[in-house]
Amino acid sequence: MAQHEASDARDDELQGLTGRRVDLILDAVEARDTDALSELLEPLHPADIADLLEQIGPVERRGLLTLWSGEIDGEILSEISDSIREEVIDYLPRHVLTEAVRELDTDDVVDILEDLEEPQQEIILGALEMVDRVAVEQAMAYPEYSAGRLMQREAVVAPMHWTVGEAIDFLRANDRLPDQFYHVILVDPRMKPQGYVTLGRLLSSRREVKLTEIEEESFRTIRASQEEADVAYIFNQYHLISCPVVDDSDRLVGVITIDDAMNVLDEEHEEDILRLAGVGDESSISDGVFDTVKQRFPWLFVNLLTANMAALVIGQFEATISVIVALAALMPIVASMGGNAGTQALTVAVRALATRDLTTSNAMRVVKREAVVGLLNGLGFAIIMGGIGWLGYGSAMLGVVLGLALIVNLLVAALGGILVPLGLNRMGLDPALSSGTFVTTLTDVIGFFAFLGLATVILL
Amino acid sequence: MAQHEASDARDDELQGLTGRRVDLILDAVEARDTDALSELLEPLHPADIADLLEQIGPVERRGLLTLWSGEIDGEILSEISDSIREEVIDYLPRHVLTEAVRELDTDDVVDILEDLEEPQQEIILGALEMVDRVAVEQAMAYPEYSAGRLMQREAVVAPMHWTVGEAIDFLRANDRLPDQFYHVILVDPRMKPQGYVTLGRLLSSRREVKLTEIEEESFRTIRASQEEADVAYIFNQYHLISCPVVDDSDRLVGVITIDDAMNVLDEEHEEDILRLAGVGDESSISDGVFDTVKQRFPWLFVNLLTANMAALVIGQFEATISVIVALAALMPIVASMGGNAGTQALTVAVRALATRDLTTSNAMRVVKREAVVGLLNGLGFAIIMGGIGWLGYGSAMLGVVLGLALIVNLLVAALGGILVPLGLNRMGLDPALSSGTFVTTLTDVIGFFAFLGLATVILL
Structure with missing residues (x-):
């Protein structure tokens, strides 16, 4: 759809938070020039100030907050991303925090409270007027991520x-x-x-x-x-x-x-x-190195285990590979095609489940369609890759092995790509959460097994 | 965040379009029972009727439209997904279409027109009152995907x-x-x-x-x-x-x-x-087999080319592999870890670019962070996998080769994951469009090259 053009000019118009303004703000912070800082920040929308606080580094953030914390209002506080909100609140003088919190609707206060630790929660609840405090505490009694937490209690x-x-x-x-x-x-x-x-x-x-x-x-x-x-x-x-x-x-x-x-x-x-993508769902571009490693390491570790599983499968065929070394070069093609086809089917399914377009009414038809698509794509690539295998490596039978393995693996990819998310969803789990690992493990293991197995049977 | 529970009970409450109701509707269509059909469809919101039309198969859709096309109103028409709208319009008697279109706001008419072929556009424009027709034609004069197309012209x-x-x-x-x-x-x-x-x-x-x-x-x-x-x-x-x-x-x-x-x-x-995911961005779960193959084949073909590139790299090291066949089993681990780490970094970057959280102001800091994260993850997995390589294959030097290759590839993955989308964005291209292929090609090629190259130098 729309082309993304990230010229600074467009950013200007969009954000009010231009690269130039950010530079000037950082200069003012370094010079500890409070007047210049206020002048630069004053015209910005609270949402843009929140973005600014997220985009600058921790040292600059500390400097800016020390100079300017008196001006932080409720709206800025509620716009700031969870990952730095605690840090910002720690810098606010108590009376500023009190005033900021009091001007917010109760749903925004709830939104802020949810992600804070107990002592900071107490400070904020203590800052509210009694009637608002009761409303906020009632909202907090609803389960996390429920409509009760999301609603404002003020209704006309x-x-x-x-x-x-x-x-x-x-x-x-x-x-x-x-x-x-x-x-x-x-x-x-x-x-x-x-x-x-x-x-x-x-x-x-x-x-x-x-x-x-x-x-x-x-x-x-x-x-x-x-x-x-x-x-x-x-x-x-x-x-x-x-x-x-x-x-x-x-x-x-x-x-x-x-x-x-x-x-x-x-x-x-x-x-x-x-x-x-196998990234912790709370990740943000403003997270520090340590948080980022913590979010990404676990999924990479799961991938390490499944990759070792694939390595074990390949290990079973070392005798075959030692005879025909070309197999080692060609086998990742089969696995990679399967992984990509599986990811395609999977992503469409996850998205359709999220938008409620994939339901019990059409699941069977979609599964059938995916199977046919997998077979057709498999046939197409079998012909192409079989030809490459034949011509490139001078063995018609190697081409046949490649082609057959591709058909098997693209069919498995198609079925895995739709059945795994459907199954997870049926079990009440988020289909986005672990489908990717399941499906690519499946296509790796089947891809290597089918290719090397067929090669062992047909070529040796 | 929220758990996805897809029990039928929840679907009931959510959609008004329950599995049971769909079954009854399909029964009524099969029995050609217009009264029962109207009774079942009448309480549904137009958006749900549109979903129904998308979820049922083409044969059932034809049956339903033949019996019930007189009741299709403007709102249903504007809710229907592009992929079947033309088909539905073809079934509508001219006077029904005219009436349906006339009751819509101009922005909704524009939304419908955009995806239709010339003759159908003419029919719809002809159905409008003159003042609306002028408004719609003026809106269509704005570029596709612009605010001018999106707006309604009726302002207070x-x-x-x-x-x-x-x-x-x-x-x-x-x-x-x-x-x-x-x-x-x-x-x-x-x-x-x-x-x-x-x-x-x-x-x-x-x-x-x-x-x-x-x-x-x-x-x-x-x-x-x-x-x-x-x-x-x-x-x-x-x-x-x-x-x-x-x-x-x-x-x-x-x-x-x-x-x-x-x-x-x-x-x-x-x-x-x-x-x-490398799927055409117009794909929908209601597309037919042919459209689906057409959407997915091109990206799989690109992947085939890049996979062959990786195969060529491996091919250069056939002499090494023929001496140490275990390398063939271990090399996909290095490539797969790189691919996954690259996808993680890439996804966070694409998302941050879309939400304007990644800008020129913080790009350098984010690149540095990714590099450090890549190195740390690389070190961690180098130790784990180096140990596995040593103990599992009885060669300390094989462990060293594995570890070094992982460090190199996870660093490349991290840098590729952030620099490729930043570069595409700078060039005015959508960073989501082709980053994945770039980055995984990079990690495949570098992964195989680093592992097999180091093995050749160190182990032979």
């Missing part, structure tokens, strides 16, 4: 029997409205949501119109216990802007807005792509 | 000098308001946007308050020529709900809302993840 509601005029008068008189809201939720006397009215309809209708006459046709609620990944799916699938959250007795407990759902969608994607 | 604007009361009276009197809108955009007499007011603020303010007194603090516009990927980034970064779009002379030409931006974000994700 109206009794079902109200008119447009009554609703508008109520809104005008209410001085504790949420920062952002897009609907008025209609509730029954037991606080069960029954529908909602968009602010646009409310504004464009006459005062005497009943709210129930202008409510949206399609209306749904989300349960507080639902997983946030499902919340993101529901928002994306049904184009919701905000959605009431209910408890197990269907009573309204909060509201989730689309910006939070979009954030979750983004995080879920990050998780999928990083897990598929 | 007010002169800057108006009061809350004037704005509300205007909204009440206006009977062509967009389906969804969240802000009133304040414009100067030349239609240049100067700020905006949320509907929430408008509703909760007194009639005599001036709009400029309640406008949002932070305000930004998007240029119609900007890429849609940038639009998604801006919405996500600055938590926008809607954003005015301007032409090159800063005049208002339309509005983009967050649900469209969320959609783009989702598509960009899909593109990244599929490209990293």
Whole structure:
């Protein structure tokens, strides 16, 4: 789709955080010039300041925070990535932290609290006003990654029997409205949501119109216990802007807005792509060396084990290889083709499971299709590679062995690529998490075994 | 993060499109029972009906459309995936298509048109009322994947000098308001946007308050020529709900809302993840066998070429392998570890480039970090694998060769994993598109060369 052009000019327009500005900021930090620093940081959006803090090195970060920590506000705090938030909070004078936290909506406070250690959690909870503290503690009582954690508790509601005029008068008189809201939720006397009215309809209708006459046709609620990944799916699938959250007795407990759902969608994607690559799903470009090694070593270690398994398979055929050394050069081709074909099938399957496009209704058909695709690709590459094997190495039978091994391995790759994620998903596991290792181990082992085994039978 | 549990029960709650319902629908199609079919489809959200059409096979789809095509509305049409939309449109009676298209906002019509062939485009344009047709044709004049294509042209604007009361009276009197809108955009007499007011603020303010007194603090516009990927980034970064779009002379030409931006974000994700796996970025689980082979064959072919390159490298060392056959079993370990480490570094880099977390400001530091991580991981696995090589194969020097080759290859993998995507990005190419092939070719070639070369020098 879109071409990625990373010219500085575009970065300028996009970020407000230009390379040039970063340089000037770092100069000001080094010169300990607080005035220049404030002047450079002041026009930036909190999200850009958070990015800046993530992009600069730890020494510069310490310098900047020492000079400027008084200006850190709630929004910056909630934009900062988890990996450096604790560090930043440690630098904040207590009164700055208190003020920053107090100006946030409760869902943002929850988001910050989740990733902090106990003592820092206590400091932040202590900084809140009593009513907010109770709200935050109630939200923290919901399971991690649930809708209950994601929602804001401030909801704008109206009794079902109200008119447009009554609703508008109520809104005008209410001085504790949420920062952002897009609907008025209609509730029954037991606080069960029954529908909602968009602010646009409310504004464009006459005062005497009943709210129930202008409510949206399609209306749904989300349960507080639902997983946030499902919340993101529901928002994306049904184009919701905000959605009431209910408890197990269907009573309204909060509201989730689309910006939070979009954030979750983004995080879920990050998780999928990083897990598929065998990187810890919390990795970030701002992590230090030690954290990065810690994230990557375990998966490389698993790969070491499976690679040794493949080596053992090859070891069984040392006698064959010592007779026909060319096999050693050709065998990685079979394994590599299988690994790539498996990764292709796997990635499409993982993505389709994430978007709920792959379900029990079409799983069988997709498996069949993958098998046919695997066979066809196998045949195609068998012909090409068989020809290369024949012409390049002067042995028609070597070409046949190569071709047959490719057909076997591409079929195995196709089936593994779809069945492994389907199986993991059926078992309630994340299909992105370990499919890659399973599938490439499969294609390595089968690839080497098929090629060397066929060579032993046919060529010796 | 969230565990993925794909029990049917959850699918039920999520989709409204349960496995059971799909089965009943397919039964009704087979029995040609139009009444039962309508009863089963009627409660479904258009997005779910679109999913249904994608999930069932081509024969069932034909059957369903023949019986039920009269009920296809605009929303279903705009939810359907590109891969089957043409097929569906072919089944629609002309008057159904006309009606379906007329009820859509112009941005949705543009979205449908983009992927159709000329004759079908003509039919749809012909079905529109003149004013909409002009709007759609103007939008189609913007480049593909630009903000101009994404925006809806229906914007709600007010002169800057108006009061809350004037704005509300205007909204009440206006009977062509967009389906969804969240802000009133304040414009100067030349239609240049100067700020905006949320509907929430408008509703909760007194009639005599001036709009400029309640406008949002932070305000930004998007240029119609900007890429849609940038639009998604801006919405996500600055938590926008809607954003005015301007032409090159800063005049208002339309509005983009967050649900469209969320959609783009989702598509960009899909593109990244599929490209990293070497699958055509338009692939979908509902594609047929032929399309799927067509998407996957080219990348497998590229892989075949690079695998042959690796085979040529190995071929240079046949003399060495014929002396020490164990090398043939061990060499894939070195290549595989390099490939995996390279993919890890690469994926983190591609993701960080997509989220603009990797910039010119921190590129040097990240490259250094990757190099150190690669060396540390290399040292760790050198010790482990060196030990295995020594103990398992009874040769300390073989262990040394393995260890040294791993260090070299993991360092190369780390550097390749970060420098290749950075380089592609600098050249204006999508770093996700071909990085994987570059990096694994590099680690294969270097891995085999380092291992077999060191073995030749040290062991022979």
